[in-house]
Amino acid sequence: MQVTFFGVRGSIPTPGSDFVRYGGNTACVHVELADNTDIVLDAGTGIRQLGKQLLHKNTPIHLLLSHNHWDHIQGFPFFSPIFQEDRKIIITPGQTTLAEDDQILRQMRGSVFPVPPSALLSDIEFFSPRGDEWQIASAQVTRLPLNHPGKGSAYAIVADGKKVVYMTDNELYPPYKKETDFLAFVEFAQGADLIIHDAQYMISDMPEKSGWGHSVAEEAVKLAMACRAQRLALYSHDPERTDDDIDKVLAHCHDYIASVEAPLVLEAAAEGLTIQL
Numbered sequence: 295m296q297v298t299f300f301g302v303r304g305s306i307p308t309p310g311s312d313f314v315r316y317g318g319n320t321a322c323v324h325v326e327l328a329d330n331t332d333i334v335l336d337a338g339t340g341i342r343q344l345g346k347q348l349l350h351k352n353t354p355i356h357l358l359l360s361h362n363h364w365d366h367i368q369g370f371p372f373f374s375p376i377f378q379e380d381r382k383i384i385i386t387p388g389q390t391t392l393a394e395d396d397q398i399l400r401q402m403r404g405s406v407f408p409v410p411p412s413a414l415l416s417d418i419e420f421f422s423p424r425g426d427e428w429q430i431a432s433a434q435v436t437r438l439p440l441n442h443p444g445k446g447s448a449y450a451i452v453a454d455g456k457k458v459v460y461m462t463d464n465e466l467y468p469p470y471k472k473e474t475d476f477l478a479f480v481e482f483a484q485g486a487d488l489i490i491h492d493a494q495y496m497i498s499d500m501p502e503k504s505g506w507g508h509s510v511a512e513e514a515v516k517l518a519m520a521c522r523a524q525r526l527a528l529y530s531h532d533p534e535r536t537d538d539d540i541d542k543v544l545a546h547c548h549d550y551i552a553s554v555e556a557p558l559v560l561e562a563a564a565e566g567l568t569i570q571l
Contacts, residue, residue: 295325295326295327295328295451295453295454295456295458295570295571296325296326296568296569296570296571297323297324297325297458297488297490297568297569297571298323298324298326298344298566298567298568298569299317299322299323299340299527299563299564299565299566299567299568300319300322300323300324300340300341300343300344300565301317301319301320301321301322301323301336301338301339301340301341301369301565302316302317302319302321302340302529302530302531302562302563302564302565303316303317303318303319303320303321303338303365303530303531303533304320304321304365304462304463304492304494304508304530304531304532304533305320305365305494305532305533306320306365306533307319307320307339307365307533308533312536312537312538313536313537314537315537315564316531316537316540316562316563316564316565317340317564317565317566319338319339319340319342319343319369319565320338320339320340320365320366320368320369321335321336321337321338321340321360321365321366321462321529321530322334322335322336322337322338322339322340322341322344322369323335323336323460323490324344325451325458327431327432327433327453327454328432328453328454329431329432330351330353331353331354331356331430331431331432331433331453332348332351332353332354332355332356333356333358333430333433333435333451334355334356334357334358335358335360335449335460335490336358336359336360336366336367336462337357337359337366337367337368337369337370337373337398338365338366338367338368338369339365339368339369339372340369340565341369341370341372341373342369342372342373342374344373345372345373345374345375345376346374348374348375349374349375349378352378352381353382354382354383354384355375355381355382355383355384356384356386356430357383357384357385357386358386358435358447358449358460359385359386359387359388359398359447360388360440360446360447360448360449360460360462360463361388361390361440361442361444361445361446361447361463362387362388362390362394362397362398362444363444363463364401366463367397367398367401368401370398370401371401371402371407371409375416376414376415376416376418377414377415377416378415378416379415379416380415380416380417381415381416381417382416382417382419383416383417383418383419384419384420384421385398385418385419385420385421386420386421386422386423387420387422388440388445388446388447389437389439389445389446389447390444390445390446391444391445392444395420395422396420399411399418423437426438430451431453432453432454433451433452433453434451434452434453435449435450435451435452436449436450436452436482437449437450438450438474438478438479438482439473439474440461440463440464440473440474441464441465441466441468441470441472441473441474441507442463442464442465442507443470443505443506443507445473446463446464448460448461448464448474448479448482450482450483450486454571456487456488456571457485457486457487457488458486458487458488458489458490458571459482459483459486459488459489459490459491459523460490461479461483461489461490461491461492462490462491462492462529462530463492463507463508463530464479464491464492464507464508464509465492465505465506465507465508465509466479466509466510466513466514466517467509467513468504468505468507469504469505470505476517476520479517479521480517480520480521481521482521483517483518483521483523484521484522485521485522485523486518486521486523486524486525487523487524487525487571488523488524488525488526488527488569488571489514489517489518489521489523489525489526489527490527490529490563491509491514491517491518491526491527491528491529492508492509492514492529492530493509493510493511493514493528493529493530493531493543493562494508494509494530494531494532495508495509495510495511495532496510496511496512496543496546497510497512499532508530511528511543511546511547512546512547512550514526514528515547515550515551515558515560518558518560519551519554519556519558523558524558524559525558525559525560525561525569526558526559526560526561527561527562527563527567527569528540528543528544528547528560528561528562528563529563531562531563540562541562543562544560544561544562547560548560
């Protein structure tokens with residue numbers, strides 16, 4: 295299983311010289327299985343570059359959406375495979391409060407985008423699982439509700455003897471009613487080889503941003519240690535954080551891990567980073 299980051303930024307894209315090393319595109323992660331199955335996590339602006347790399351294939355693309363906020367769907371109209379004739383694209387919407395499963399296409403209608411969904415040549419299918427566990431080729435996929443305004447889905451992908459967990463836009467300790475508590479997240483991600491978790495805020499951002507639907511970086515580290523994960527990638531970087539700022543977040547979290555002598559491997563997700571599991 296190979297995991298590659300194409301967009302790691304939260305809320306809004308951040309172009310500019312201060313955002314080069316970690317990247318300024320919004321959420322998109324590509325998981326390629328040993329059987330060449332392509333699973334895409336979210337369709338932020340990072341999906342545009344991924345699309346160029348998938349053009350040479352004619353196999354189905356499985357797109358799992360966490361939710362419908364713009365930073366997670368805004369790259370889809372620029373995803374080249376949607377213009378490939380008969381290219382199969384299977385979209386699993388997030389578990390959102392408003393069941394707007396086709397919102398990723400609706401954003402292309404009316405006066406907000408020049409190319410309507412009717413102009414797409416690909417074969418787009420929306421898949422609604424009958425439960426919280428299903429198969430994608432050789433992978434077992436499981437989902438769990440996120441703590442985020444409007445809700446959403448976390449995903450666990452188990453294939454090739456490895457487990458990847460994707461939990462972005464997730465507030466581990468929200469002031470509003472929880473969809474999922476901390477111990478349920480621990481059980482969901484137990485023994486993961488890689489957790490990709492929201493780490494948009496620091497303790498210094500609180501309490502001003504409490505309830506905004508994102509986690510403090512230290513909390514993501516505690517979750518990874520609690521479920522005995524092998525590796526954690528801090529994700530959904532705040533648009534105000536420069537490369538140097540993210541370096542400081544990473545160093546702070548490394549210090550915390552060292553202080554408790556945990557074996558957790560930690561990194562900050564960056565565009566172009568590939569992890570071979």
